[in-house]
Amino acid sequence: MPVHPLQWVRFESVTCLNPLLEASLLVVDPQAWFAARPWLTANPRSLARAESLDARALDALLNTREAFDGVARMIGLGGGTAIDTAKYLAWRTGLPLILVPSALTVDAPFTDSAAVRRDGRIHYTGQVTPEAIIVDADLIRTAPAHLNRGGVGDILSIHTALHDWRLAHARTGEPYDAAIAQQSAALLERLREHSREIYAVSDAGVRLLTELFCEEVYLCLQAGSSRPEEGSEHHLLYTLEYLTGRAYLHGAAVTLCALVMAHLQGNAPDELRTLADACGVEYRAILAEVGEDALVAAVLRAPDYAREEGLPYTALTETPITPARAREAVAWVATPLPPQQLQ
Known part of the structure; x- marks a missing residue:
């Protein structure tokens, strides 16, 4: 066990x-x-x-x-x-x-x-x-607050990873554990309920994020893979870092990639972005550092990168992503939410 x-x-x-x-x-x-x-x-x-x-x-x-x-x-x-x-x-x-x-x-x-x-x-x-x-x-708390807020990226990625896992099960017959998927989704709900503590980097927020990380890792161990929290969003980030030759602040960068992939998946992207903003993740700072053109290029290259690396089946390998779709997804992430959606 x-x-x-x-x-x-x-x-x-x-x-x-x-x-x-x-x-x-x-x-x-x-x-x-x-x-x-x-x-x-x-x-x-x-x-x-x-x-x-x-x-x-x-x-x-x-x-x-x-x-x-x-x-x-x-x-x-x-x-x-x-x-x-x-x-x-x-x-x-x-x-x-x-x-x-x-x-x-x-x-x-x-x-x-x-x-x-x-x-x-x-x-x-x-x-x-x-x-x-x-x-x-x-x-x-001696670290800049945005570093700790951004850590939720490895929890937010559950949103897109579970979609990819279900898709792989449907398309390839890959084993899928509905109970583990349900428990993983519950971590997102717990994060949503206590996003203010994450934003404040309070004692309760530090303990919560620690516990969420431990639960996420344990679910992956039970699943025998990283499927509960890693899918196309991580694969996109790996591609981006490979193409640019740079390493980015992981939590905020994987959040950026999760938002792009949620849009491409048609997988409640507004819901995910609202939660990322509530936690204070500065994913647009990563986008500004990367540049929209470089991120679009990574989206288009990611399916081939995933195949070359033997990465699991995800939305990246489901259907070809056109330049227009990639640019639309990146532009959506770059556009701030209307004020009423931030409440």
Whole structure:
């Protein structure tokens, strides 16, 4: 039976790390290290800066043998890059692992594999179970609020992913678990009911998003795949990052792609956008960074990318997407909701 990741979560201060640091390799991003430093009175045995999920960068860290001298434990402190770097290193070395997200931008702290980029394409590698996942609301609130609000992208993606899963079942006979799909959809309802707490990044909001991530990951483990929360919206994001050679803030970027795909699916896109706006996800900032033309190009390229990577059947492979349809979907996302729909 899969283990529920909430089992590893401890809602407490990062000061609990102080007795452990002297024998630990601390993998950090600089902003998180600076933010946590007032609480961390001890120094780590070794310090590694997480800068990229490129396989060559990760293996270069792994081969820096002096960084591992006297190290008894791996601690990942930061956002998604630091978390996945620590998971990868712990998997490759067998060292015990503690994860400390400095912002809830992505579900990575609660999954058991590490995201690794090879030749510009994301692959999920390895399997590692942490000793603990430390969720400190005070530390998390040191990050800009929009980072934590954007984390709901890996919950909002359930909206489009379930549509794709049902479609694949109907078209290809792929196994579909209606009970798991129903439980996944219930996470969206729970998010809708408490969107104000997410927007406020309150203690209750931090706990809620942590629990939603854990529930989503557990449902995927039960399903034996990421079908409950990953479909065409993630595939579109992978394509976009491959084409541009850039990594975007995951939560907001996957929300942007979910909105585009919900429009293309004919799958209650206004409902999804209302919820994203209520949570304060700044997906239009990602669109401004990407550019509408680049996103349209990614939509048109995504079906081929999905086939090349052997990704599951989704709306991207259902019918050809014309340039006109792709541009219409992107233009819809770029246009703000009327004021009455924001209430």
